[in-house]
Amino acid sequence: MNTTQQVAPAPAATPDAPSFARRVVGAVGVQNISLLIAIVALIIFIGAQNPLFFGIDNVRVIGTAVAISGLLAVVQTVVIIMGALDISVGSIAGLASVASAMIFTTAGPLLGVAGAIGIGIVCGLINGCIIVFGRVNPVIATLATLAAFKGLAQLVSDGRAQGYTGADPFFTFLARGTILGIPTLIAVLIVIAILVHVVLRYTSIGRNIYAVGGNDIASRLAGININRYILGVYVLTGVIAAVAGILITARTGSGQPVSGSEGLELESITAAALGGAALKGGKGTIAGTILAVILLGILTNGMTLLDVNAFWQNVAKGALLVVAVVIQQLRAGDRRIGLPA
Amino acid sequence: MNTTQQVAPAPAATPDAPSFARRVVGAVGVQNISLLIAIVALIIFIGAQNPLFFGIDNVRVIGTAVAISGLLAVVQTVVIIMGALDISVGSIAGLASVASAMIFTTAGPLLGVAGAIGIGIVCGLINGCIIVFGRVNPVIATLATLAAFKGLAQLVSDGRAQGYTGADPFFTFLARGTILGIPTLIAVLIVIAILVHVVLRYTSIGRNIYAVGGNDIASRLAGININRYILGVYVLTGVIAAVAGILITARTGSGQPVSGSEGLELESITAAALGGAALKGGKGTIAGTILAVILLGILTNGMTLLDVNAFWQNVAKGALLVVAVVIQQLRAGDRRIGLPA
Amino acid sequence: TSGQEAASTAQSSGPKSGKLTIALLQKQGDQQYFVDEATGATAAAKKLGDVDVKVVNLGTDANKAISEVDSVIAQKVDGIIIVVPDKQIGPQVISAAKTAGIPIMAADDSIAAADGKEIPFAGFDGTAMGTLVGAKAAELYLKDGWTAADTRVLSAYKQDQPNCVDRVDGAAKAFTAGLKGAEAPKIITVGTDNSAPDAQNKAGAVITGNADVKHWVVWGCNDENETGVVTALQNASISPANINGVGLGAYLTCKDWKAKQDTGNKAALFISGVEVGKAAVTSMVDLLRNGKALPLKSIADTAIVDATNWEKAGVVCT
Amino acid sequence: MVALRASGIGKRFGAVIALDGVDLELRAGEVTAIMGENGAGKSTLLKILEGDYQPDSGQLSLGGRDVSFTDPSQSRAAGLRVIAQEPEIVPYVTVAENIYVGGISKQGFFFDQRGLEKRAAEDLARFGFDRVISPKTIGRELSPAQRQIVEIMRAIVDDPDVICFDEPTSSLGDDEVALLFTLIRQLRAEGKAIGYVSHRMNEIFQLADRITVLRDGKLVGSKLTTETDNNELVRMMVGRDLSQLYHRQPHETGAPVLELSKVDTDDVSGIDLMVRAGEIVGIAGLVGAGRSELMKAIVGDLPVRRGIVRVNGREVKFASPADSVAAGIGFAPEERKAEALVMQRTVRDNTVLAVLPRIAKAFFVSTATEKSLARRYIEQLRIRTPSTEQLVKNLSGGNQQKVVLARWLAHGPTLLVLDEPTRGVDVGAKSEIYGIVEDLAKQGVGILFVSSELPEVLGLADRIYVMAGGRIVGDMDREHASEEAILALAMLEVAAPDAA
Ligand SMILES: Nc1ncnc2c1ncn2[C@@H]1O[C@H](COP(=O)(O)OP(=O)(O)OP(=O)(O)O)[C@@H](O)[C@H]1O
């Protein structure tokens, strides 16, 4: 029985002091390194043209601008890791936005927030139930509820912006306040991102989400109650989308049924995918997604700052997205066969 | 050793004269039967409320209304069968629309059409190359080109509708002419749908597309040049999207950079998925997609006819989509485990 | 067939009696202004009696506009009122209606047939709206005694929407003209998706790039754009006194006024969608019932409103 | 004549040296067995021959000419086919299309479904597989055995000169194995050069003319089959003698942990079955007898339509495997890639998957705990992996199977249900797995296992049930069991008209 050593040579297990650089790469991940490089390159490029870009004010502007889409990107990452997709997040945010403003008008800010989150939970449950009990593919299910929730938001609001929250201290605090010097919007994103990161990375719940996304049948046979995870993740998505809706209300000062939330689904999917989440499931990190959100935020901000025409912005954004992902893929060094994951 | 019968019962193989009904179901497919039932139910329901629905005029209206999105749904079905997705179809259509109108203005209709189709080929090639050589996941790649192509269309047109084709006999023929009594728009859809159906079903190219989508490893090991298929399918998509763009120009009388083509990607995916194409690849039919396109077209038309408020229309569309797919899934009788495909 | 067959134009033959169905096809039917317009149209129909208004939302989709025109023609409506998503589709829409012999009029955005002749129109078109906004902005600018050197204009709109382009172009022209020879400050355009959060985000970057500017003039394609930019300015600690925002629609700007907030939203153009809807339906029914020709232009009531007079002007603030 | 020669082949995956200067010769008209422990490098070698992987060093020559393939399509064109260890099936097309996948375009632009099905039927009939599989069946409905047959047919129909089989029998029953052997002998007679990888020693001696042994990626040596024996081979592969495969420690049996009475599911009917604590119960039967379905029904993956299931004396109705896992039942399914492993995750993740809730403290799991747990089983099962952090998809087939077992050993169930537990596992490891199973039984765990290898059933089980046509057709103690008795039962019943 002395063949053991050969059988498991385990060079990685033997801590033969890898170089510092390699350890950093290992910790951050190859994909994230590419994103970091892209971010740094972009910062240098934009900053060189307009030094105002480096101002602390502008950092705040970028941070608050990405907060809402960042929240949805974080939660979309969880859904994607589980091997699904939620196209309805924007509609839920819109519905929550009008609901929060309307309830606020009659019952005050706390009930407004609570009501919106309640609606988020219900919407998430509806998505989850359609998928779990109706056996509908997540993409189709949430494509359908995208339309349905939007219609609901328009119905309850009659298509109008509702209420006025600009004079309320709580909503003003959300929109313009700070916590320890950090704008509330950014703080909310940071807190939720960290929470989700911790859950994904360090808890059995998170690990099971990766397992379900990696192989749902194997997970099921290993005793994971997959349906509970699907329901749970969609409820989480609903809640975070509702938070995003509340923040939209706070920022615009009124409940917006459609404006400001439409199109958030593609944005969130783009960020998650750029951050390294595989649409087949089982792979992705919050760190990567947040880096992608920052990259996209800097890009938009920088192009506007440099006065790039909106049409060129589209072209540039598309091109940069391709370049960033191509570099990521080249660095990842996967086998170049089959359809790219 | 006569265990044959039990080991491979294959009831479909033994032609023990199944009932006529069962043979029809077999030919149409279970999924399609559900769609047919939904269509018939909808027709009866709407027609009962407003007999105008049955008019031949209204049938033409429905047909021409779905022609453009139907084209994109057909070609999206092919992409989905191959296990990929093309989110950029709408943008390509927009780019082709302005291009056709602008070239037409200086060089006449034939060059206008040829130029637009050339642009479609180039756009498809770009998508394919990013995926094949850049090793970028199809969803991300086409999300990126969605932005880039849209930006290009806006740039060349300065964001405005271009040219006027309403006085040109060729474009007028496309928009309002008929072939053998069938409106040209519908005829184009029928011809392309049949062509694609035949290719998918009865040619080796089509079978290889199913194989690539069903199992890219098996296909590669069997010697199928996957990259060539990816490139080919994306070029096809580009061409058909360009045709859709030309039809948009013909119908609206001018080249539209964005209006009329935005959102077609989700519509086409919805139709393909409702028609039974599995987003994981390897499964789907043109017949199913066309039925889904018809169902969605009737739904939209009927709701306008019955004077349903636009907000309720969203809710109703979402709800009907869920119901249709749930019924499909229940009838398909798959094992109810894991994430629904 | 080639599709060019001469239209056997059965021009609306004489007055009709009995029940009338009028189709109101609107771009962006989910926006507040157009919801109001539909409400006004329905109300007018009810008052006139035995008239049905069929409201159809076209979104921003020019192709859908064509489909829906075909659709209501097939449904044999008696008259069509259309707000086009894009003026360029005018000829197609008009010829389709003419071929079917159904009277058609435009609302909010005027359209012309292939020969360049405009059809009857109710509302207030984009350029005219912009003109009022620009003039008001110029008035405020002069009143406050700002100078071109330390002032910038922020003009926020969705750049691929022709309606928006008309509006902000009109505003820019009227603004320069309204300065009575004074040097005009630089106009910075901000491309947005027409939503308030996006305007806020994009304006944030522009403000960063113009940190030394003291005074700001703001307008946009709609209230979302204008209020979004004003919010961004105020978030950048620019005092409302240094902001002259002129909204378009008044449905969002009114909220600050209603709450009696000190705000950079100084004024807004208010157009009563309700009135446009009423006017359009009334003239159409007049044509159908009494054979009275459609008025070539019925301009709706419009007014620049501000914190002091918005309620009187009839702005509904939800 | 040497049809294929590989010399000095080397291949690294990161830090893992999979192959190190390996030579291989395949001669026309001969079957050359390629042997070695799990992870020795056999599959990697075949993938290099095929052009799926590129070697870091070394040279290939085919029919005397030097070749280098960058893609499987090239080796295929040159007359070489490799039958992969894991069959790859296109899910929504027929068996006929699956067999000719990639070759359809060579038969012309238009696709003739009827013609293809007819050809497939003929080809299947030619090798006797028409009894096991119909050309019209849809890919995803195939059982593991049928998938394997499709994979084999794919290579054969191309009429290549060199064919390599990578563990073709690991999911086949005796019946199909016999057919396969006839086929291979026929191919040999036609002058094909054949490479054959298997962990079943008896097959090697039945089939092979020559044996090449790899160990740790290095060539140990080549022998003529006639000049060697079982013990020498094992020594070459494992580097030591194996005293005996089965340990046969006596163990006490206790109260029943699992009782089924008159259980019907969609695939099996009238099942009466019992497993006691400390008892090892084997289920034998031909492929397609419904054994896998029965196991899945027991653990709640498939619905039980009628009858009573008792676990530890209490009646249970499992809605899903989550319930059975919670009730202390572990289940290692037959299809490790599709049903057991999360291929993109690490050995650690896969090992702890079923025990996460238990090792978590208030939902938080400690990586250190996981690693030590994973390391324990890496050692105990001798899983060949560079670390606990290796992705499972990078392990060799046999080592993947060990990870599946590790998961359930870590879970420590009171009843362990194993479907083909030693599929693709090498002799050395098999002996250890048997030892572990018997130890578990000694500790009072009830073991229920399915195996298509009769020697395994006979050697391991205290009691044996025989299944055929979805029913249990007999049960016997180990004292009364023999291969003949089992086979007689399994086939007798199947011959009866429509047992299900
Ligand atoms: N893609 C890969 N990445 C990293 N390591 C790999 C990869 N493929 C194989 N290996 C490693 O190379 C070694 C040889 O693996 P191989 O699959 O050739 O073994 P094998 O002899 O076929 O074993 P088995 O009998 O279990 O099938 C193993 O240690 C395996 O983990």
Ligand SMILES: Nc1ncnc2c1ncn2[C@@H]1O[C@H](COP(=O)(O)OP(=O)(O)OP(=O)(O)O)[C@@H](O)[C@H]1O
């Ligand atoms: N995934 C599947 N879908 C449909 N039918 C299947 C599937 N797997 C197996 N079958 C069929 O179910 C019946 C029982 O097969 P089962 O796999 O239980 O047999 P088994 O005795 O376990 O043999 P094996 O060794 O092949 O697993 C067979 O007729 C088989 O063809």
Ligand SMILES: [Mg+2]
């Ligand atoms: Mg192997």
Ligand SMILES: [Mg+2]
């Ligand atoms: Mg089995």
